[in-house]
Amino acid sequence: MTEPSALAIDGLEKSYKSGFRRRVNVLRGLRLEVGKGEVYGLLGRNGAGKSTTFRILMGLARPDNGSICILDGKPGEKDVQIRIGYCPENPQFPPNLKVVELMRFHSSLVNERILTPGTRIDWLLSQLDLVAYRKTQIRALSRGSVQRVALALALLGRPKLLILDEPLTALDPVSRNSVLGILGDQKLSGTSMIISSHILSDLEGIADKLGIMGNGVLEREIDLAGGELDGGGEMEIRVPLESGKQILLDEPDLAVVEEEGSLCFSDLDSEKAQDLVRRWSASGIPILGVQKGKAPLEQDILASLMENPAAGEAAKREKGEKIPV
Secondary structure (H helix, E strand, O other), X not given: OOOOOOEEEEEEEEEEEEOOOEEEEEEEEEEEEEOOOOEEEEEOOXXXXXXXXXXXXXXXXXXXXXXXXXXXXXXXXXXXXXXXXXXXXXXXXXXXXXXXXXXXXXXXXXXXXXXXXHHHHHHHHHHOOOHHHOOOEHHHOXXXXXXXXXXXXXXXXXXXXXXXXXXOOOOOHHHHHHHHHHHHHHHHOOOEEEEEEOOHHHHHOOOOEEEEEEOOEEEEEEEOOOOOOOOOOOEEEEEXXXXXXXXXXXXXXXXXXXXXXXXXXXXXXXXXXXXXXXXXXXXXXXXXXXXXXXXHHHHHHHHHHHOOOOHHHHHHHHOOOOOOO
């Protein structure tokens, strides 16, 4: 017998009224499934319908059609809600509350899932580098700090399912790495997750599956655990722009792309890349970075996201802007 999934969405539809007569379809029969203990990355441009889907999952909006089974229940049910950790894209909290006061209030809502609330709060403040802001009012926090508070609240009740809408938004590089490490620990502990983003690199290191969403439907699903984005061993080396131009005088056959004041030499096998790094370093050329190259499938994904014709209108719709009829 197949084990029930943590989340199953079947035929989800949602539209909003725009103007006097027009209705705009945000979701057009969305179908996806997140297995228990699985991390599902939902990738799509702004306006693809990701945030609308998450609001429906949290019981904050009602679908027009379709069914949802979430932790063996339905969205909005108390027994379901208490086992979900939710981080919205733009978290809003009472501005006068201090961080620790906000966390204590939330712990009272999920106290049956926390044996020692004070210890749990202290641990999360430490993990998310919020100890220094313990007694700071929400109004005084930066956008990135508010995002980390939202993540702390999502993790507070030891959730069985994490629903994270653009959780790395506004975070600096150090905080992003820290949060990805925390989510990796949650994955190891068996927590199911669905994480939305429009940045592929945020998801490929932690997700088991990747769903590409556009125009309100799941356009493609990729098994990341199966290595579908494996770059095949090809490497890239990035050097300063002027140094790269000098290199090209001696080695004009190397594949190269200019990137914001630097040149990236790509399509290099591992042995070739190691040889170039040794030779260039010995001659005093600064090496800005060495990494695995993008696989053809990854390039295809990025291209499809850039070419989505509905993204501009959908982004305006989700932000509440008027759309010409």
